[in-house]
Each structure stands twice: as structure tokens, then as C-alpha cells.
Amino acid sequence: MWFPEVFDRYRVVAVPELLMEYIETGRIKVDKGIHEELTTVHDPCNYGRKSQKAFGQAYFEEVRWVTQQCCEHFVETHPTRMNNFCCGAGGGAWAMPYDQERIYYGRVKAKQVKDTGAKMVIAPCHNCRDQIMKSLNKEYDLGIEVKYLWELVADSPIVEPWSEEEIQKARELRDDQFERDGQDLSVMISL
Numbered sequence: 001m002w003f004p005e006v007f008d009r010y011r012v013v014a015v016p017e018l019l020m021e022y023i024e025t026g027r028i029k030v031d032k033g034i035h036e037e038l039t040t041v042h043d044p045c046n047y048g049r050k051s052q053k054a055f056g057q058a059y060f061e062e063v064r065w066v067t068q069q070c071c072e073h074f075v076e077t078h079p080t081r082m083n084n085f086c087c088g089a090g091g092g093a094w095a096m097p098y099d100q101e102r103i104y105y106g107r108v109k110a111k112q113v114k115d116t117g118a119k120m121v122i123a124p125c126h127n128c129r130d131q132i133m134k135s136l137n138k139e140y141d142l143g144i145e146v147k148y149l150w151e152l153v154a155d156s157p158i159v160e161p162w163s164e165e166e167i168q169k170a171r172e173l174r175d176d177q178f179e180r181d182g183q184d185l186s187v188m189i190s191l
Contacts, residue, residue: 013181014047014051014057014059014062015124015150016047016062016063016066016124016149017062019066019149019150019153020065023153025173027170027173028153028157029157029158030069030070030156030157030158031156031157031158032069032070032071032072033072034155034156035070035072035120035152035155035156036072036073037073037119037145038073038075038116038117038119038120039067039071039074039119039120039121039122040074040113040116040118040120040121040122041063041074041077041122041123042077042084042087042109042113042121042128043060043080043081044087044090044123044124044125044128046090046125047060047063047124047125048060048081048082048084049082052082059124060081060082063122063124066152067122067149067152070152070155075116075117075118077112077113077116078112078115084112085108085109086105087106087109087127087128087131087132087136088102088103088104088105088107088108088109089127089130089131094130099135102131102135103135103139106132106136106139106140107136107140109132109136110136110139110140110142113132113136113142113144114140118144119143119144119145120145120146120147121144121145121146121147122146122147122152123146123147123148124149126148129147132144132146133146
């Protein structure tokens, strides 16, 4: 059920933006030495071309920035960003019984990944991740690891006890974020 009086006043924040903000402000600290393998990014159609057309914002640079904070060695695919190749799983193809067609259309993405020499691919979209990890990796013998962007961050933490000052700063950042995004936790909890 849609509650326009509640949700229309909230700012929508995409995962790449949020992760970038958390790393930039120190709310999440990451160690790029954990991931030493050559890593590339897949630009999903939904986060790129479709998002640019629908919302006026494509998420290319945020994904790259976060990835480069977490990984020692980064390489670009060619072409990239708005011109990157579709993985073949979009438009519902991943969920439909068109395995052979999906694998066939993904061959260009598989070659693109193989040409980078990367051993890890960051795929922010769930359809893309599943296609690259479960189909293309196997069918085209890519020998790669595939992760979501959030998964990469979750696997790269620097965990240190916080000082009282850091705890206070984190609380202030949280409160500022709630205010910036127009969030009223008492309303959200009551839903």
C-alpha cells in the first residue's frame, strides 16, 4: 500500500551514494589491502542509463570511488559507464526461462570482463550479479569472484574501538542525516 503523505517527503538515497557518504565521513572505515586482486566494476543498466533517464542521475562515479577505497588494484572495462555492455539478465531475463538466450547475450559482457584480467567484479545490481556470478562465470570460464557493492564494503572493514568523541560524532552525523532526509523515526516505527 502506498502512503504518499509519508513517503513523498523523504529523500531517496541510492546505496552507492550512502556507502560513499559513510566512507567519506568515517562512519565506515575500510582497508583496501584486504582485496589485493585486480578488480573491475560492471555498470548495470538500471544504475546507469535507466537511472539517468528516469531520475537525471546515473551512478557510475560513486560505485568506482567506493570500489577503489576497498580494493588495492582497479581496472576499467572498455567501453564503460553509459556505453558499457549489458550483462544480458535485464528486463526480467534472469527470472524467466530463457537461459540460453540470456547466456548468449551475456557473451559480450563475459569477453569484456575477461579482457580486463580482473579476478573480482563488483556488480551493484542483483540481476547483474546473479547473471555474471552464476551464469557467465561458469559458461565462459571467467574464474572470477563477483560481489555486490555493499558486500565489498562489508568485507573490507577496519574495526577499531571508538572513542567517546567518535561515538558522539557518529550520533551527530546520524541525526544530521535524519534531518537532511526528512526522516521522523517515530513515524517510520509506527508503520
